[in-house]
Amino acid sequence: MTDKPEALEVTVQFQPSGRQVSVPAGTRLSDAAEQAGVQLNLPCGGHGKCGKCRVSVLTGEISDLAGDERDHLTEAELAHGVRLACCARALGNCAIYVTPTARVIGDKTLSEDLVRSVELRPNVRQYHVEVLPPSLEDQRSDFRRLVDDLEPLSGPLHGTVSALRGLPTALRKDGHRVCATFVGNRLVDVDPASTPPRCLGAAVDIGTTTVVAYVMDLLTGEQLATAAAHNPQARHGADVISRIEHSTTHTDGLAELQREAADVVNEVIEIALGKFDGRHQHIYEMTVVGNTCMQHLFAGLDPHYLARSPFIPVTSDPIRMSPDDCGVKMHPRGRVCCLPVVAGFVGADTVGVILAADMTSRTDPVLAVDIGTNGEVALWSGEKLLVASCAAGPAFEGVQIQYGMRAAPGAIEGVSFVDGDLCISTIDDRPAVGICGSGIFDAMATLLESGMCDPMGRMLNGQVPEGMAANLSRRLDGEGPQRKVLLATEGNGAGAENIYITQRDVREIQLAKGAVRAAIEVLLKEAGLTADDLGEILLAGAFGNHINPASAVRIGMLPDVPLDRIRGVGNAAGAGAILALLSIDERGRATEIAHQATHLELSGRLDFQMTFADTMLFPGAS
């Protein structure tokens, strides 16, 4: 016997990725995560200061609560086994669930291919002015001496009283040479010309699941940094309806959701600013896109009537706010502008897509499909703009798919049918831990192609048809509603899980793709067009760039057009927010688009229901 026993090795498994690692007992969960290749959000560097690395202990023995944890966790969280990964230590084998806020989002969400080159005409302007010193012959006020020469260029200018309070001193500090910053026609800052402030703006896309910020240099139009984080409101439910419910059934529920929205916006901007040592107070303007519900929650507007027929927003106009109105960190005299929405379920994100894709400038018909947590479809006929929304997104985001996950290392992102078997690829070539959106499309297409699923959406029922390759037939498993197809057996170490696509998953995919396709068909019919008339189909949304167009056509979500007419356009909503930030002309066009758009409310339409019954089926196998 020895005085000091060998350190006990324990196994820590992380969910939802399923990764696990063997570490000495007493290892911090954050260190275990690092070794397991699970990226945690540790803005404070793992010092128990920020409380972001929340995890839930599913099973196993963990160290007692540390003081820092008590400061960050609520009673309810403690009761549910929530801990901070940077404080809690694994004492025995355990299973740990990494909460959305604790996960790091990869840059795959952040593409904004559609930021067109536009004339830089931001609403924020900085002028370097050498002001004439006053005299008995020129007794103009400080403000007049500053702006009299600018107004012929800019139109009438006004002073905010707080900027005027600093004007006399700033004007005389540097020999009457100043840098004057205006938001719209309002003077918000006067600094000595020798130390001008940076002139930054933030474009923010508040998604139901993910919040993305782009910090832009408004003098050059350059994108300085971008960052993303999970929307912490997700703890009240993945979809907008459960958040609306939370806001109406809980005292201060709306205030809570508003604060969460503001907090995550502040967080993503802070992360982005950190990448180039930027400062909040140099952000003079923020443009915001999001679906109508997300914008309502961010602005603290009552979303109650969004969730019930006839689905009425409080306002569809642009919402202009001060930083104090919504609790965001930026220049105190800066302005927040939420882009206009079209309807209760066609939000500023869709307006952003239409703007970024410049759809209404085109002469040929074009269709945009934005698949996020909800699905929106916009059709420009060449003359008319029609939009509709449908419940589509969650399945494609992996939410209602048994082994679904977000696009992160180890996610199956591609599935193909090669040499009589399925061939999978994962993000970063890591061992497979789940399947993300693009993988779901491919897997479904491959099941159809291989005959493992029929056009009605029925998987093979264990009975392998004659002639099916052995490689394929060994993937079939289960009976009846439990039927499933094995996609991957990889994983990491002992206890690695098989990744399947199940019969239930196929039904979810049918519902989702059927709804999107039915919306497309109703819009085409309303415009008197057919799919052949479409010059292009644009796929927007976080994974619009990653979907294989052939798979989208194969499963019937998109009509059967030549594949070169289908184009992924990345986070086009975010691109719209950027354009509206960089150019007031583009911002004005966003309002025109929202006015111009005709919203088709599908929920009450018989033709939608009829079409949906058809589009739920898969196209006949080739």
Added chain:
Amino acid sequence: MTDKPEALEVTVQFQPSGRQVSVPAGTRLSDAAEQAGVQLNLPCGGHGKCGKCRVSVLTGEISDLAGDERDHLTEAELAHGVRLACCARALGNCAIYVTPTARVIGDKTLSEDLVRSVELRPNVRQYHVEVLPPSLEDQRSDFRRLVDDLEPLSGPLHGTVSALRGLPTALRKDGHRVCATFVGNRLVDVDPASTPPRCLGAAVDIGTTTVVAYVMDLLTGEQLATAAAHNPQARHGADVISRIEHSTTHTDGLAELQREAADVVNEVIEIALGKFDGRHQHIYEMTVVGNTCMQHLFAGLDPHYLARSPFIPVTSDPIRMSPDDCGVKMHPRGRVCCLPVVAGFVGADTVGVILAADMTSRTDPVLAVDIGTNGEVALWSGEKLLVASCAAGPAFEGVQIQYGMRAAPGAIEGVSFVDGDLCISTIDDRPAVGICGSGIFDAMATLLESGMCDPMGRMLNGQVPEGMAANLSRRLDGEGPQRKVLLATEGNGAGAENIYITQRDVREIQLAKGAVRAAIEVLLKEAGLTADDLGEILLAGAFGNHINPASAVRIGMLPDVPLDRIRGVGNAAGAGAILALLSIDERGRATEIAHQATHLELSGRLDFQMTFADTMLFPGAS
């Protein structure tokens, strides 16, 4: 001997009125003041709660400090013998100085004769709307359903986010019948149509000495109430220069003066609201006039460069503020608008006079003279608008006059030369306690008329000329610089003081009236006019209505025009603020006036100095 001695009677004298009263020892100073006919400002009813009834103990024995007093008085005030009249008790004979904040102002300051009948077009509008309920066929947002029918009348309307927050509930509370309140094009309130809020506005004139508020019904244009109070900034000095000095030489001096300005504005509005049980939150807009310095202090703008050549204001444009910007009590989404100024010493009060008198609409030349704590002169030539300021006011307000006082009961307000003697009249026919502005003009004119003072401003030097009535000659007193003329021997009880006008007073009057007249002459010359060309001379300012035009001409402050061309127009600056509150057209005209006006800076002009040397003298005795 008795156990309980008779209550000792003590004499309490109040300054500056000089009134005194005999009361039992132990009487509260506020009760003594009431018996002496000295009106104190006791908003809290004399319960030690508001701290307004500050008095200074000049001499005598007073009770020890009560707890309530300690709560209200600063260390500095306690060191200077400041007490609350409602707490302190007279234990022996004493002399008490009533501070300006403690005095009550009579309604004589509040005339606003010039409020013209204008088309009621306030910036605040209330609409009673029956909004169509939403349906699947009409999915317009709540805000759109509210404003779509209004915009053809009003132009584009926007929602403030805080008003939008209450919109869905308000809209559905009363069967979609609402009262919507807009300030400018901003929705600020939505109430059920059955309980519409009052729609009030406040016009405020922030004078160096007196602050006046007019509370108006913006739906009818009716003046609901008015109130006035002394400007508490007076404790830092009676003139604007000493306040500017205070703001620059004391840490937080500007913040202190700003707060005092906001406090007194809140106070006068509260008094006015109290007269009809009105509420602060129903005041949606406030227009403010004041001289340039008062407006700077109210807006918290640095007045430093106003006080030094070349006398530059921070801004001459209208200053638009939120209630929070300046700390005033009104509807939280209401707006404050300070009217534009012309120059460092020609403020929005002068703009208000020119607007109220509608000078620039006239075809004949017209002159306006505004005598407050400073003097401003405006000349409309029929084509051009010229303005100038001069140091004139304090003497006429009684400040630099030995027995001078504000227009209050007991002030000598008129002096005439009847039957070979001076005949005086006092306000409210009370025993004379001092002399106010109109009395100073009359007294000076009478001294000249009677030969007791020569055109050079020399009083008779004790040597009574032959033929002078005995009544007059017995009024002469003193020698050399101590020469003086007895105006009144009245007073109240023992120790009543004689009221004199002194040689030094005459010199002060010469300087003041000479400056005003010189300004008039320079303006006339600049416009190529003479006094004969003037269709009218308007006398504005608190006592413009009370000056005898004949006296103003007799002492040479005004040119010798037929007396029916001279008209007192009361508080025309306040009338201008009212007009700007009732009509955005009039408000726009105020800005035009400020732009249009040519300011003549007299301080550097040789012709002003030359003219002043002449105009300091009195016209030759008739």
